[in-house]
Amino acid sequence: MIIRYERNGKVKHGWQVANEKKVRVIEGDIYKQDERKPVMTGLELPIDELRLLAPCTPSKVVCIGVNYKDHAIEMGKELPAEPLMFIKPSTTVVGPGEAIVYPSLTENLHYEGELAVVIKKTATRIRADEAEDYILGFTCAIDVTARDLQQRDGQWTRAKSFDTFCPLGPAIAPKLDYNNLRIVTKVNGEVRQDSNTKQMVFKVPELLEAITAVMTLLPGDVVLTGTPSGVGQLHPGDEISVTIEGIGTITNRVVTES
Template sequence: MDIPLKIGRFQRENRTFFGILIGDKVLDVSQEEKREYPLKEVRPLAPTVPSKIIGVGLNYRDHAEELKMPIPKEPLIFLKPVSALIGPEDYILLPPESAEVHYEGELAVVIGKEIYRPTSYKEAESAILGYTCFNDITARDLQRKDGQWTRAKSFNTFAPLGPFITKNLDPDDLNIQTRLNGKIVQNSSTRELIFKPAELVYFISNIMTLLPGDVIATGTPPGVGALGSGDTVEVEISGIGVLRNYVQALM
């Protein structure tokens, strides 16, 4: 496998650009004349702006065991709107409609090329650009109340993504950890995934066309819990980095 490469989307002086992370510098690759900037002089944004965000429910064996639920026979998928997307260091806003908003740290797959109805897992895997961190923010009380997931998953700011997309990363055994105010609340490995990234791409792209930049959130491990105003929540995945967000009540 090639050397892992970190790609990001950045803002500097009101200009947004894609760049490659090289140590503590960012190489701007969006212009013919390549320029480097110190990482501290740019603002990382959500590393992609997808046409859709597809979530996967109950996709960790240890989470299924925690909930005493049977292992699903096929992926359980749902959609989150792009209007929910935020980037690293952005604020998660707690809506007044919910009294129980939860974090869910996840590995996200980012699609690199259009794919529809692949004939093999290998073809599906070839459509993956790379991987990043995701936090599937969920209004748990509304999820229970509604009996389906759309409202609970769809409030603005409920889809933090970032900080970077890592290419050429083996996703089969990555440590995934969520911290709330510095305390570890989720700690697992992607080896616990029931359906692996290529399987998810295959399954989902046989339902809908996946486009470059689209995101598949692969599910959360055990330990989900509530967020409160003033909290700091971090999702860290080995080989990718830390997605940090702050929490405040929507006024």
């Protein structure tokens, strides 16, 4: 799996075999296929010496609302006829272990565990049957929402866009059966969401076709594919984790805005 890390002030990508404690350094651009394409070096580093970062640096995060059947039932909403899109800015992104800041502007902070798609190359007006060629891999995401602001505003930009509202990680898994993955969210060790990507209304290829009909996705951009049932509140001091089969677990703690 692909990780992104900081060591001695330098940021690089590396390759970690699942459950191993060493990372092989990658040189070059993980998104390039020309002379700058990534090369797996022979240098291995202990993972304990590295600070894991968000595995990619998207120009934007495109999100899909009400895309799980069980979540639609939970919210009392009909299944959408087409994907419901919104955007989180790049400044929402943080990595594993980084703080989620509880803003003073909200009194009702919510979590949503999600499967995230990382884009490999520029995608404009692609067809669903072409989607595989544009996917670098998959990672875990936490879509944090100021629910009271969302309800007050009637649209979602402010509620979804505070800094730290999109933890990503811990790694990018290049190959997964994304149509059948268990996704589990825990808060302080208690299971709050336990579902499967089989519940998705619109599958990943359909989402990429619909999104790229509207906007161009750039290398490193991220698509959040929706959340299952079980969404709920977060409070300062809470620890939240999202585990997705075949990827791993991202864990973050909620802190009060200083």
